[in-house]
Amino acid sequence: MSIDLGLPQRPLTKKDFTSDQEVRWCPGCGDYVILAAVQAFLPELGVPREQVVFVSGIGCSSRFPYYVETYGMHSIHGRAPAIATGLATSRPDLQVYVVTGDGDALSIGGNHLIHAIRRNVNLTILLFNNQIYGLTKGQYSPTSRVGQVTKSTPLGSVDTPFNPLSLALGAEATFVARVMESDRPLLMDVLRAAHEHQGTALIEIYQNCPIFNDGAFDLIKDRSQQQARLVRLQAGEEVVVGAEGERKVLVRKAHGGVEFVDEAAVDRSAAPGAPGSVVVHDPTNPDPSDAFAISRLDGPEMAHVPVGIFRRVSRPTYDDQVREQVASALHAAGGASGDAELDQLLRGPDTWTVP
Amino acid sequence: MSSKPVQTLRRVVIRFAGDSGDGMQLTGDRFTSDTARLGNDLSTLPNFPAEIRAPQGTLPGVSSFQLHFADHDVLTPGDAPDVLVAMNPAALRANLADLPRGATIIANSDEFTTRNLAKVGYQTNPLEDGSLDSWQVHPVALTSITVEALATTSALTRKEKERAKNMFALGLLSWMYSRPIEPTEAFLAGKFTSKPEVLAANVAALRAGWNFGETTEEFASTYAVSPAPMAAGTYRNVTGNTALALGLVAAAHRSGLPLVLGSYPITPASDILHTLSGLKRFGVTTLQAEDEIAAVGMALGASFGGALGVTSTSGPGLALKAETIGLAVSLELPLVVIDVQRGGPSTGLPTKTEQADLLQALHGRNGESPVAVIAPQTPADCFDAALDAVRIATTYRTPVLVLSDGYLANGSEPWSVPAIADLPELTVEFTTEPNAVTPDGSPTFHPYARDPLTLARPWALPGTPGLEHRIGGIEKADLTGDISYDPANHDRMVRLRQAKIDGITVPDIVVDDPSGSAKVLLLGWGSTYGPIAAAVRAVRAAGHHVARAHLRHLAPLPANLGGVLTAYERVVLPEMNLGQLALLLRARYLVDVRSHTAVRGVPFATTELGEVILTHLSEVSA
Numbered sequence: 004m005s006i007d008l009g010l011p012q013r014p015l016t017k018k019d020f021t022s023d024q025e026v027r028w029c030p031g032c033g034d035y036v037i038l039a040a041v042q043a044f045l046p047e048l049g050v051p052r053e054q055v056v057f058v059s060g061i062g063c064s065s066r067f068p069y070y071v072e073t074y075g076m077h078s079i080h081g082r083a084p085a086i087a088t089g090l091a092t093s094r095p096d097l098q099v100y101v102v103t104g105d106g107d108a109l110s111i112g113g114n115h116l117i118h119a120i121r122r123n124v125n126l127t128i129l130l131f132n133n134q135i136y137g138l139t140k141g142q143y144s145p146t147s148r149v150g151q152v153t154k155s156t157p158l159g160s161v162d163t164p165f166n167p168l169s170l171a172l173g174a175e176a177t178f179v180a181r182v183m184e185s186d187r188p189l190l191m192d193v194l195r196a197a198h199e200h201q202g203t204a205l206i207e208i209y210q211n212c213p214i215f216n217d218g219a220f221d222l223i224k225d226r227s228q229q230q231a232r233l234v235r236l237q238a239g240e241e242v243v244v245g246a247e248g249e250r251k252v253l254v255r256k257a258h259g260g261v262e263f264v265d266e267a268a269v270d271r272s273a274a275p276g277a278p279g280s281v282v283v284h285d286p287t288n289p290d291p292s293d294a295f296a297i298s299r300l301d302g303p304e305m306a307h308v309p310v311g312i313f314r315r316v317s318r319p320t321y322d323d324q325v326r327e328q329v330a331s332a333l334h335a336a337g338g339a340s341g342d343a344e345l346d347q348l349l350r351g352p353d354t355w356t357v358p
Numbered sequence: 359m360s361s362k363p364v365q366t367l368r369r370v371v372i373r374f375a376g377d378s379g380d381g382m383q384l385t386g387d388r389f390t391s392d393t394a395r396l397g398n399d400l401s402t403l404p405n406f407p408a409e410i411r412a413p414q415g416t417l418p419g420v421s422s423f424q425l426h427f428a429d430h431d432v433l434t435p436g437d438a439p440d441v442l443v444a445m446n447p448a449a450l451r452a453n454l455a456d457l458p459r460g461a462t463i464i465a466n467s468d469e470f471t472t473r474n475l476a477k478v479g480y481q482t483n484p485l486e487d488g489s490l491d492s493w494q495v496h497p498v499a500l501t502s503i504t505v506e507a508l509a510t511t512s513a514l515t516r517k518e519k520e521r522a523k524n525m526f527a528l529g530l531l532s533w534m535y536s537r538p539i540e541p542t543e544a545f546l547a548g549k550f551t552s553k554p555e556v557l558a559a560n561v562a563a564l565r566a567g568w569n570f571g572e573t574t575e576e577f578a579s580t581y582a583v584s585p586a587p588m589a590a591g592t593y594r595n596v597t598g599n600t601a602l603a604l605g606l607v608a609a610a611h612r613s614g615l616p617l618v619l620g621s622y623p624i625t626p627a628s629d630i631l632h633t634l635s636g637l638k639r640f641g642v643t644t645l646q647a648e649d650e651i652a653a654v655g656m657a658l659g660a661s662f663g664g665a666l667g668v669t670s671t672s673g674p675g676l677a678l679k680a681e682t683i684g685l686a687v688s689l690e691l692p693l694v695v696i697d698v699q700r701g702g703p704s705t706g707l708p709t710k711t712e713q714a715d716l717l718q719a720l721h722g723r724n725g726e727s728p729v730a731v732i733a734p735q736t737p738a739d740c741f742d743a744a745l746d747a748v749r750i751a752t753t754y755r756t757p758v759l760v761l762s763d764g765y766l767a768n769g770s771e772p773w774s775v776p777a778i779a780d781l782p783e784l785t786v787e788f789t790t791e792p793n794a795v796t797p798d799g800s801p802t803f804h805p806y807a808r809d810p811l812t813l814a815r816p817w818a819l820p821g822t823p824g825l826e827h828r829i830g831g832i833e834k835a836d837l838t839g840d841i842s843y844d845p846a847n848h849d850r851m852v853r854l855r856q857a858k859i860d861g862i863t864v865p866d867i868v869v870d871d872p873s874g875s876a877k878v879l880l881l882g883w884g885s886t887y888g889p890i891a892a893a894v895r896a897v898r899a900a901g902h903h904v905a906r907a908h909l910r911h912l913a914p915l916p917a918n919l920g921g922v923l924t925a926y927e928r929v930v931l932p933e934m935n936l937g938q939l940a941l942l943l944r945a946r947y948l949v950d951v952r953s954h955t956a957v958r959g960v961p962f963a964t965t966e967l968g969e970v971i972l973t974h975l976s977e978v979s980a
């Protein structure tokens with residue numbers, strides 16, 4: 004006789020991924036939008052709920068796991084990538100997500116973030132960047148602008164902020180993307196691509212904190228400004244910004260780096276790769292220089308903010324290789340160890356017997 | 359066999375001392391191995407500087423290895439060497455104070471040059487100026503005889519030949535104490551397979567050392583130490599770090615869980631990482647993390663997924679892991695944390711031993727954060743401690759801290775290898791079915807429902823259908839695990855977590871009081887076992903009555919401990935800290951525990967403890 008576990012029949016829906024916990028973010032918080040998008044996306048994977056795990060650190064965004072009806076761990080400040088590494092390495096059958104914020108991932112947990120990325124562990128990291136500490140009530144974060152006045156910087160922040168994507172690319176990232184919380188179609192696309200990716204996928208999500216840093220992303224949310232500022236990266240296409248007639252195209256600078264120039268001024272005869280030549284976005288390029296250069300377009304003034312997938316390359320993953328080493332050691336030894344092998348190990352090479 | 363007369367000795371303590379680059383640890387290891395084969399009981403104590411290669415010939419660069427072997431049960435590496443092998447003036451100067459008058463000194467006279475003597479502040483050559491007249495000094499030109507013996511090995515430079523002098527010393531000592539050199543020859547053959555010239559040189563030097571003893575008139579006789587009576591069984595020599603690693607593998611085997619070690623290199627714990635990283639064939643996964651915090655995080659993540667999560671470290675690393683251990687307390691997941699204690703605070707004395715992390719292990723986290731704490735008492739006992747730690751961690755879903763130390767980690771002794779079938783059964787059962795019903799009658803899962811006997815919560819692994827749940831460091835509601843800030847619930851959860859640890863089954867402490875009439879009880883924990891037992895033995899041999907008991911479980915404490923402490927007129931507690939356990943016992947049992955403490959980075963000397971005991975005995979009977 005089988006017990007009725009009350010398990011939903013497939014296909015799963017968004018409701019199946021909604022836990023019974025009351026969501027406790029502030030009204031209007033961008034986190035709601037992201038949660039809804041993720042809950043809507045998860046059924047699409049066709050992965051049973053029990054095989055999905057959300058691991059988070061500390062901060063507003065890190066409450067996320069409580070609201071998703073999967074397995075989850077709300078851990079401690081900054082440590083989620085390390086904990087998720089242990090989990091993902093020992094359990095290849097699971098889909099492991101890390102949910103973190105700019106303070107959690109880039110300040111207290113910066114070390115774990117870069118090492119997870121460089122190892123290329125099978126993890127999808129959702130980095131909610133609201134450029135402020137929310138849960139501790141409004142101190143500046145490692146992504147806050149220079150000069151930003153916050154509770155702990157009454158005269159303005161003097162810290163140079165991190166560009167999370169430049170940081171990730173410098174840390175040998177294999178998958179790097181950025182999305183606006185409000186851009187649901189792109190968020191879904193990026194989540195899908197991240198799911199397919201082998202290794203660490205870092206997705207920076209610009210998230211508005213209406214309580215402590217309201218309007219941080221208005222320049223790129225505002226329809227009238229958006230077109231001149233938002234750069235939608237499309238694989239295989241030129242990198243462009245601006246409305247029809249005011250369009251700018253990304254070209255290579257003479258001494259490295261890239262810049263936007265008016266479409267009319269583009270020299271279409273320049274040899275590919277030469278100064279002045281048009282940059283065709285190729286996230287799969289093994290050389291991360293272009294992706295890095297594109298990540299540098301974004302600055303505190305948000306003149307040009309690229310969104311989409313910056314980099315998506317293939318490299319063996321850490322957890323696969325760790326497991327492979329164990330598996331081949333087992334294979335070479337003729338299978339799992341039994342009592343006899345353990346006995347031999349305990350004895351070691353140098354024993355003597357007392358009768 | 360030597361043709362010279364043989365004198366029989368009951369016990370010998372030898373200390374090999376030289377420059378860090380002289381290979382003294384290897385020499386000591388080999389002598390130990392050959393001694394173990396002969397059936398002597400033994401105990402070893404390596405002592406080396408934190409620097410890999412301190413400036414040559416200086417006092418900070420001296421590395422030594424002490425070995426105590428006997429025809430009877432050996433409890434400590436020995437207080438004072440009977441023989442010092444000094445490879446240079448620094449080794450002599452650094453160790454002479456430990457050497458009783460009359461002891462033998464074998465010194466490498468080649469190294470006693472004006473320059474080397476000056477380096478360590480000798481105005482004149484102690485081998486010649488009469489200052490060592492109270493000792494039996496044998497100056498041997500170890501370096502030049504070695505080079506001479508290798509004269510035909512033209513493939514090597516003089517420097518390379520000189521490097522074999524430790525094997526010459528080993529050969530000489532092997533001759534002197536009637537140890538066979540063939541096992542070392544076999545060992546060298548394995549070590550230098552790819553370097554035949556180096557192998558030939560080392561073997562030649564080893565034999566030359568043996569022959570030198572046999573032919574020179576410097577040494578009139580050899581010595582023999584008969585085998586010690588030991589319980590029947592198969593033995594090997596192990597260090598504490600090796601025993602811990604083996605114990606973890608054995609525990610994983612018995613529990614059916616894959617072992618996942620998250621670790622960050624730190625002295626003196628790194629050998630656990632090294633050993634386990636070579637045991638992938640046993641399904642062992644080792645993750646060298648980016649830092650101590652990540653190391654324990656990885657272990658905890660693995661535990662969440664159903665593995666046996668372990669992390670190994672030393673005191674500074676334990677401090678960094680504190681918050682994650684607190685998380686494990688809150689998550690109520692199994693986690694084994696090994697702290698190989700060293701001298702502190704801060705970086706302290708990385709290569710020296712100490713027991714000063716006890717309070718950190720017990721209380722070094724925010725909030726009421728109880729964990730189980732176990733302390734092995736000898737190098738070989740680290741094996742059993744590892745199994746016990748895993749038993750408690752998996753049965754009670756709790757972090758368990760194992761307090762080894764630098765002495766246990768690097769010290770070694772013979773170990774009677776257990777039969778696998780005799781190891782404890784550690785099978786773990788995961789929860790796979792709902793364990794509660796909702797008000798409307800449908801099955802549900804309560805991650806914080808508890809086993810009524812152990813108070814352990816269910817271990818339901820990600821991947822189990824229908825049991826999806828979230829756990830975290832925020833206080834959770836009893837049973838459901840939902841976030842709860844309710845004051846009464848928090849009070850209940852804090853008490854439940856404490857009650858779970860307090861309820862862990864640990865054996866009663868056993869008192870060794872042969873006459874039954876002792877008034878003074880010597881109590882210890884961890885690695886002081888050997889020195890305390892040896893001192894008690896010596897005091898009893900002199901006709902006194904003294905009781906002895908040793909604590910393995912520091913949390914929870916054995917149920918009978920209070921009764922034991924109050925049954926004696928005086929309780930004396932030696933610790934290699936400033937009285938941490940004494941503080942706890944005084945607070946908890948209101949017993950006037952007398953502390954005896956030293957933090958010199960080395961184990962207690964038996965004679966020192968013997969005197970302490972005698973003082974207390976005289977005070978009590980007065």
Ligand code: SF4
Nearest residue numbers: 028029032063137212
């Ligand atoms: S403080 Fe800001 S980020 Fe945090 S929940 Fe409120 S609105 Fe969201």
